[in-house]
Amino acid sequence: MTPGRLAASVLAAALLSISVPAHAATIEITMENLVISPAEMSAKVGDTITWVNKDAFAHTATAKNGDFDVTLPPNKSATSVLKKAGTVEYYCRYHPNMKATLKVEP
Amino acid sequence: MFIRWSAALAAAILLSSPVLLQAARAADKLTDPQIAHIAYTAGVIDINAAKQAQKKARNKDVKAFAADMLRDHEAVNKQALALVKKLNVTPEDNDTSKALSKQASDELAELDKLDGAAFDKAYVANEVAYHKTVNGALETQLIPSASNAELKSLLQTGLKIFQGHQQHAEHVAAQLK
Numbered sequence: 001m002t003p004g005r006l007a008a009s010v011l012a013a014a015l016l017s018i019s020v021p022a023h024a025a026t027i028e029i030t031m032e033n034l035v036i037s038p039a040e041m042s043a044k045v046g047d048t049i050t051w052v053n054k055d056a057f058a059h060t061a062t063a064k065n066g067d068f069d070v071t072l073p074p075n076k077s078a079t080s081v082l083k084k085a086g087t088v089e090y091y092c093r094y095h096p097n098m099k100a101t102l103k104v105e106p
Numbered sequence: 107m108f109i110r111w112s113a114a115l116a117a118a119i120l121l122s123s124p125v126l127l128q129a130a131r132a133a134d135k136l137t138d139p140q141i142a143h144i145a146y147t148a149g150v151i152d153i154n155a156a157k158q159a160q161k162k163a164r165n166k167d168v169k170a171f172a173a174d175m176l177r178d179h180e181a182v183n184k185q186a187l188a189l190v191k192k193l194n195v196t197p198e199d200n201d202t203s204k205a206l207s208k209q210a211s212d213e214l215a216e217l218d219k220l221d222g223a224a225f226d227k228a229y230v231a232n233e234v235a236y237h238k239t240v241n242g243a244l245e246t247q248l249i250p251s252a253s254n255a256e257l258k259s260l261l262q263t264g265l266k267i268f269q270g271h272q273q274h275a276e277h278v279a280a281q282l283k
Contacts, residue, residue, distance in 0.1 A: 035266075056185060095270025
């Protein structure tokens with residue numbers, strides 16, 4: 001390895017180590033058998049939530065404060081990107097006994 | 107146990123019907139084929155009510171609720187049919203199923219006489235009462251009586267869905283006031 005290449009790869013590694021923590025995460029939240037899990041989840045602004053519906057029934061992830069309202073057809077998933085910080089309580093509009101909390105940190 | 111459920115049913119929706127109580131006295135234990143039939147019949151009843159509501163309802167929340175009922179109960183009954191096929195069980199008609207169907211067709215006829223806001227209110231009130239009754243029956247009778255584990259599990263899923271429907275119906279009823 002030439003010194004030039006070495007320097008380049010060190011630089012690349014350094015950049016990578018900087019960019020990894022800043023990179024937004026993808027978090028999976030599952031609805032199965034009319035239960036949302038995990039029932040309490042923490043995330044950060046910019047993170048993506050992947051909503052996975054494993055039931056043969058349609059569900060929604062509906063924020064009480066109106067921040068999001070995702071409809072999930074049977075056995076389908078959908079994503080939403082978190083834009084605002086705060087603790088969001090959400091539920092399924094079709095089955096309001098399905099409830100969970102999402103803590104979005106800045 | 108069966109008599110207790112029937113008594114609860116009678117109190118809730120069948121006040122004028124002696125059929126179910128008579129059926130209860132005749133029967134001592136529900137079998138899985140009978141439980142499957144009752145659960146399926148209960149689903150069909152709500153599907154028919156939803157179809158009527160889709161034609162007659164005026165309020166958009168009531169219309170949407172009816173569409174939700176149609177979709178969910180059809181999905182549950184589809185699972186129920188797949189399960190009885192897999193288990194090689196033939197659902198068995200019984201006096202409870204017959205009494206439920208008779209009562210439901212009387213209710214459909216009553217609701218058919220109503221229109222507009224009066225229909226919306228009566229349909230949603232009936233949905234609250236009906237889901238309450240079915241949930242009580244599932245919880246105290248059908249689930250404990252079911253022998254097959256898969257049937258029991260499907261009934262438990264059904265209970266969670268219908269408890270959701272009951273809450274949903276209560277929300278819609280509250281909005282109509």
